[in-house]
Each structure stands twice: as C-alpha cells, then as structure tokens.
Amino acid sequence: MSNAFTTHPLPATAGAETRSLDAGLIIDPSTGAIAPNVSMSVNNALAPGDGAFSADGVADLADLPYLYARWTNPTVRQLEQRLAALEGAEDALATATGMAAIAGTLLTFLKAGDHLVVSDVCYAGAVELTQRVLPDLGIAVTPVNMARLDAVAAAIRPNTRVIHCESPVNPILRIVDIAAVSALAHQAGAVLTIDSTFATPVATRPLSLGADLVIHSLTKFINGHGDVLGGAVIGRRALVAKIRGRAGVYLGATLSAQSAWLILRGIDTLYPRMRTICESAGAVATFLETHPEVEQVVYPGLVSHPQHELAARQMTVFGGMIGFRTRDPKAAAARLAERLRIVHYAFSLGHQRSLVVLLDTAEMMASTFRLSGEALEDYRAFASDGLFRLSIGLETAADILADLDQALTP
Ligand SMILES: Cc1ncc(COP(=O)(O)O)c(C=O)c1O
Numbered sequence: 068m069s070n071a072f073t074t075h076p077l078p079a080t081a082g083a084e085t086r087s088l089d090a091g092l093i094i095d096p097s098t099g100a101i102a103p104n105v106s107m108s109v110n111n112a113l114a115p116g117d118g119a120f121s122a123d124g125v126a127d128l129a130d131l132p133y134l135y136a137r138w139t140n141p142t143v144r145q146l147e148q149r150l151a152a153l154e155g156a157e158d159a160l161a162t163a164t165g166m167a168a169i170a171g172t173l174l175t176f177l178k179a180g181d182h183l184v185v186s187d188v189c190y191a192g193a194v195e196l197t198q199r200v201l202p203d204l205g206i207a208v209t210p211v212n213m214a215r216l217d218a219v220a221a222a223i224r225p226n227t228r229v230i231h232c233e234s235p236v237n238p239i240l241r242i243v244d245i246a247a248v249s250a251l252a253h254q255a256g257a258v259l260t261i262d263s264t265f266a267t268p269v270a271t272r273p274l275s276l277g278a279d280l281v282i283h284s285l286t287k288f289i290n291g292h293g294d295v296l297g298g299a300v301i302g303r304r305a306l307v308a309k310i311r312g313r314a315g316v317y318l319g320a321t322l323s324a325q326s327a328w329l330i331l332r333g334i335d336t337l338y339p340r341m342r343t344i345c346e347s348a349g350a351v352a353t354f355l356e357t358h359p360e361v362e363q364v365v366y367p368g369l370v371s372h373p374q375h376e377l378a379a380r381q382m383t384v385f386g387g388m389i390g391f392r393t394r395d396p397k398a399a400a401a402r403l404a405e406r407l408r409i410v411h412y413a414f415s416l417g418h419q420r421s422l423v424v425l426l427d428t429a430e431m432m433a434s435t436f437r438l439s440g441e442a443l444e445d446y447r448a449f450a451s452d453g454l455f456r457l458s459i460g461l462e463t464a465a466d467i468l469a470d471l472d473q474a475l476t477p
Pocket residue numbers: 164165166167190192233237262264265283284285286296297298415
C-alpha cells in the first residue's frame with residue numbers, strides 16, 4: 068500500500084468548506100469506516116519485494132510504503148492531505164509542534180554561511196531560535212520590520228536563502244504584505260515562509276499570494292480545543308519532501324497518530340468555529356474601542372488599524388486575535404486575573420475558551436525582542452508600554468463583553 072495521495076475524489080467545484088471536511092478521507096477498505104482510524108502501529112508489514120529502505124537518497128518519503136511511523140503514518144498522512152487542501156497546496160508535513168515546523172523548515176533550507184531575513188517581531192520562540200540558536204550554527208540573521216518593504220529589500224544579501232515572517236504578527240497584529248515580500252524574496256532566489264497561525268487558512272491563503280511555504284501551529288485555531296500540540300509546513304511537494312526527510316527522519320519532529328486524529332477532528336469544525344470567533348472578535352474589538360479604561364485597540368478589522376486597507380486586501384475575515392492597551396496596564400492585568408469569570412487570564416491562543424494576557428513591553432524586550440531605535444518605536448506604536456493579547460473563543464459574544472467590562476472597570 069502506498070501512502071501517496073489517495074484522496075476521495077471531489078468535484079472540481081467543491082468549495083473550501085467541503086474540502087476542509089473531505090480531503091484526505093480514506094474509507095477503511097476492510098470495515099467501511101468513514102472517520103479516520105488511529106493507526107497506532109509503529110511499523111507496517113512490507114510486501115514481498117519492498118526491501119529495506121534508507122531515508123538517504125529517497126526523493127520523497129511519502130512515496131514509500133508505510134514502514135516506520137517516524138517517517139510517515141496513515142493517520143498523520145490523512146491530516147497532511149487535509150492541511151494541504153486547506154491551503155490549496157500540493158503537500159504538507161505535520162510535526163509535533165509549531166516550533167518543530169519552524170525549526171525543521173529553517174534547518175532544511177539554511178546551512179553555515181547562509182543568511183536569513185526574519186521579522187523582528189514574531190512568535191517569541193521563533194525570534195529566540197533565529198536570533199540565538201541559528202547564529203551558533205554559522206547562519207547570519209537579520210531581523211527586520213517586514214511592514215517596511217524598503218528595509219526588507221535592504222536586508223537581503225546574495226546569500227539570503229530564506230525570508231521568514233508572520234501575518235498578522237504575534238503579538239502586535241502588524242500585517243505583512245505577503246505578495247510584496249514574496250516578490251522581493253523571489254528576485255533574490257530566497258524561499259518565503261509565512262507563519263499563518265494567527266490568520267488561519269480561513270482568513271488568508273499565503274501560497275496564493277506568492278509565499279513558498281505556510282507554517283502553522285496546529286495547537287492554536289486549527290485544532291482549536293487547547294488539548295493537543297501540533298505543527299505543519301505546507302507548500303509545493305518538492306519543498307515539503309525535503310523538510311520531511313530532515314525534520315521527520317533526522318530531527319524526529321514527527322506528530323503522533325493520536326494527536327493527528329484529534330487535529331483532524333478539530334479541522335472538521337474549523338470554518339464554523341472561525342466564523343463565530345471572527346464575528347465575536349469584531350464585536351469585542353468595537354466594544355473595547357468605546358471602553359473608558361481602554362486607550363487603543365489593535366484589530367485588523369477596525370478602520371483604526373494602521374494597515375486596515377492591506378488587511379482587507381489580504382484577509383477574507385479578520386481573525387480571532389485582538390490587542391488592546393489600557394491605562395495602568397499592570398493594575399488592569401491584576402484586575403483581569405482576579406475578576407474574569409468567562410475569559411481565562413492565560414497564555415496561548417486559538418482555543419474554544421477566550422484567553423487574555425498582558426505582554427509588558429519592557430519585559431518582552433528584555434526576554435525576547437531586544438529592539439531599539441526605530442524598530443522599538445515601531446513596536447511601541449502598536450503596544451506602547453504593554454499590550455493585552457486577547458484570543459476570542461466560542462462563548463456568547465455578549466458574555467465575553469460583559470466579563471471584560473466588569474473586570475476592566477476599576
Ligand atoms: C504564531 C505562532 N507560531 C508558532 C507558535 C509555536 O507553536 P507551538 O506552541 O505549537 O510549538 C506559536 C505559539 O504560540 C505562535 O503563536
């Protein structure tokens with residue numbers, strides 16, 4: 068049995084929501100089961116003549132029969148096909164975490180002597196990996212505000228192999244013009260990777276805007292229930308095959324079958340969840356703009372967002388993430404942590420429950436971003452002394468509003 072694509076054929080006219088439910092679906096030939104099986108076997112019996120395989124020299128491990136679960140697994144492969152369909156891509160690799168997808172991708176396309184241009188603000192783990200670990204391996208790294216296209220162009224060098232960014236960026240919700248950055252990357256012969264965790268494929272399709280690879284933390288909106296870690300990198304088959312060989316086989320970043328099954332279950336409701344979440348996020352952002360304790364709200368769907376026009380061009384919905392600033396943020400954070408009853412005061416995002424946390428600018432600079440000069444001013448334009456990062460969940464919007472209101476009011 069080959070683990071190459073064996074998708075249930077869909078009419079060419081099938082819409083995105085239909086594909087999100089159906090792609091990768093393999094009806095179990097022995098039982099007719101429609102829901103995916105959790106295939107727990109670490110190894111699979113080989114057919115006579117299959118021989119012994121070495122990962123080395125195989126162009127695409129996904130072309131081999133299932134033989135060892137660190138390489139490929141039937142349940143994980145169904146998830147990969149579903150993810151590829153969500154992003155309109157040829158293939159996907161599912162990984163144990165979002166960080167494994169980022170690290171596996173960068174360590175596939177970068178070697179000593181190469182150069183990476185990375186967004187100066189993005190997920191803290193990605194910032195710390197690129198700015199602290201990669202230089203130890205002889206990889207030069209230039210952090211840049213990706214919203215300044217002239218700065219991106221100036222940062223590119225003859226040995227730039229990868230440009231990595233997010234849109235909207237975690238945590239300040241700055242938007243990156245993916246089509247424009249992709250033109251710059253391709254002029255330079257570099258691979259553009261977009262971490263689209265905040266947007267989800269429901270809002271933005273980075274590959275259709277010219278990105279080469281899309282990365283997700285599946286831990287967030289795509290699984291959506293706060294009960295499993297996972298990641299993915301999605302794009303052209305030849306690129307994904309390279310990452311599969313390194314990240315899966317040598318770095319051991321493989322996702323487990325149980326986690327894949329849970330994430331497949333999460334994806335079944337991705338579109339309706341995101342519809343509800345985005346609608347509530349719009350209502351909460353609008354409400355917060357009128358709240359006497361709130362000084363600024365950052366939400367791509369608000370006309371007050373400095374890049375609202377770009378967001379409207381690049382996003383079909385504006386996502387579930389909101390940033391807001393209050394007077395005396397530390398006191399407000401203490402009130403939120405103590406008084407919230409519906410929203411949880413906690414890290415992470417993209418769950419069924421709303422979550423909020425204060426990201427103090429001085430602390431973020433000391434621990435992670437280390438920005439100065441214009442880059443720091445650019446950050447402070449969104450976050451000032453501290454930004455509350457609010458991830459909207461599936462509660463009734465009026466309940467989220469009322470809970471935030473009672474907790475914010477001194
Ligand atoms: C934008 C973004 N990318 C990647 C990650 C890392 O994901 P994981 O925790 O699944 O490794 C996160 C985690 O918060 C994130 O927000």
